[in-house]
Amino acid sequence: MTLVLAWNNVRSNRTGFAASFAAVLLAVTLVGGNGLVVAGAATRDELNGVMGLLVLSAVVSGFVSVFVVAGMLSLHVLRQRRTWALLRSVGMTPRQVRRLITAEALVVAVLAGAAGCVLAVPYAVLMGAFMRVTGLAPGGVPMEVTAGPFVLALVVGVAVTLPAARVAARKAVGVGPLEVLRESAAQRRLLPWPRAVAGVAALSGGAVLLSLVPQLTPADAVPAGLGATMALCVGASALGPVALRVLGGLLGAAAARLDPGAGMLARSSLVTQPRRAMSAASPVMLTVALACTFLFAVATSDAAEGVTRTGPAAWAAPVLVGSAVVYTVISVLNATAMTMNERTEEIRLLRTVGTKPWQLARMVCWETLIVTTAGTLLGTGIAAASLTALGTAVTGEPWFAYSLPQYAGLVLVCAVSGLAGGLAATRRARLGPLVSG
Structure with missing residues (x-):
């Protein structure tokens, strides 16, 4: 049954x-x-x-x-x-x-x-x-x-x-x-204690593993560094709502200053529902952290050995890490679409009090860009920590090679995926009839 x-x-x-x-x-x-x-x-x-x-x-x-x-x-x-x-x-x-x-x-x-x-x-x-x-x-x-x-x-x-x-x-x-009767959009519990314990444990495990990476041989340091990155991503995702409430407030304040109406609405949504926003920020954080760790670890090893990859060989590492980028596109599109679709009635209510469709579109764009930025910052911090440890193991110094075009490409893919998912999910609410049929 x-x-x-x-x-x-x-x-x-x-x-x-x-x-x-x-x-x-x-x-x-x-x-x-x-x-x-x-x-x-x-x-x-x-x-x-x-x-x-x-x-x-x-x-x-x-x-x-x-x-x-x-x-x-x-x-x-x-x-x-x-x-x-x-x-x-x-x-x-x-x-x-x-x-x-x-x-x-x-x-x-x-x-x-x-x-x-x-x-x-x-x-x-x-x-x-x-x-x-x-x-x-x-x-x-x-x-x-x-x-x-x-x-x-x-x-x-x-x-x-x-x-x-x-x-x-x-x-x-x-x-x-009685949840069926609940209408409030406010987050009742920002961080339940099981989630907080799991997050602290994952961060602690990742930090311990990261401290061991410089003591390993270059061949063992790369998988250990990726393992540390994975553990830190799990911890950051569990504790992310706290960080996102802070980052959302700061970035949202900047958006509200640049675009008072739409920016203020985006900031209010992020501060009110940080766990919902973290669902869209997590895949961005994961992709930036894992892709940068994998790609730039290979680049650091090549630089230490004096190897220069040209032609098709230069695409080996990006293609192998491409699966994470594919997952990101799917996850960000779906996460943004689902979170925005949940707010259909909220968007219709804003229209009834005079908010224009183009203002709502700007609100969605601001919210998506803030979430993408927050996820990028968290992922970049995790990758930088892992790569510094890897660089120490490979070169003996806290240094690592990186590529700005590859990094910018990853962030652009995340931002475009989020914008596409958010705008597509809210199109009917922004432009359709005010009364759902």
């Missing part, structure tokens, strides 16, 4: 689960495709170094997918808090709510896993061709379709989804039956 209800819920709310489906799909495709390439590369001793890069890329993709799926399912639960409250009010128990959300997540995981396994084969073929063109594997990678990588990819798909479903279910169970 629960599976039937979950299947019907997923079918009737495809938009709400679209980002989670895409994230799991990409995770399964990348893990399965990289697994096929690794299996082929294992037959040739000269490709041992390439295997390390592929495994590292798969690990990063899996981590990002857990992060994205957890964020998307949590947003979905928050958006439907009145639905859960209504179900609780008619007798559904917390255990039944948890089972329903877990079943919905498993339905998404199975569907996305099946599609990801189909796409893993052409992805592996493209990755093999890319490695041959860039010179990572001049003789090519022998490709053989075996069951092992597909089984691993399906397990990863389910393993990615279940922790996210548990987090989302915990939030849904916390919604009381």
Whole structure:
């Protein structure tokens, strides 16, 4: 019965689960495709170094997918808090709510896993061709379709989804039956204590790992540095609402000075709902932190060894880290769209008191730019800390190489994705009829 209800819920709310489906799909495709390439590369001793890069890329993709799926399912639960409250009010128990959300997540995981396994084969073929063109594997990678990588990819798909479903279910169970009557937009609790404890623990673990990186060999420092970056991202995301309330207030004050009407509305929204805003800022922070750590760690190692990459080889690291950027586009688009769509009635109310559609569009733009800036600042700080430790391990000095064009490109992708999602989600509320049909 629960599976039937979950299947019907997923079918009737495809938009709400679209980002989670895409994230799991990409995770399964990348893990399965990289697994096929690794299996082929294992037959040739000269490709041992390439295997390390592929495994590292798969690990990063899996981590990002857990992060994205957890964020998307949590947003979905928050958006439907009145639905859960209504179900609780008619007798559904917390255990039944948890089972329903877990079943919905498993339905998404199975569907996305099946599609990801189909796409893993052409992805592996493209990755093999890319490695041959860039010179990572001049003789090519022998490709053989075996069951092992597909089984691993399906397990990863389910393993990615279940922790996210548990987090989302915990939030849904916390919604009381009287929530259906609640109208206030104010955040009741900025930082629940379990989230605060988890955030402090993750930050502490990341800091300890970061302190050990300079003592490692250059070969071990890069994966350790990425691990520290991941831990710091988890901690910053958990504690982010506090930071975003401060950053949102400061950046919002500047926006309100530049554009009094729209900027003031954007600042008020961020200060009132910092947890909602952090849902959109988290993927920006994650991408900037992970992409910069990966890209500039490679650049730092090359600079220390006197290596200059030209031609196709120069694109090796950016393509391997491209999966994180793809996840960001999906996550930022969906997170911004879901948070803005939740404010449909608020935007219509602003129109009834005389706010013009173009003023509302500016408000959405300001809010998106402030959230993107906050996420960029947090991600940049995490990446700078990790890269400084990596640079010390590689060069003996607290220095690292970087590329301003690559950094600016990452920030631009995040900003454009957020603006597109926010403006598209609020278009009907800004320009449509004042009374919803």
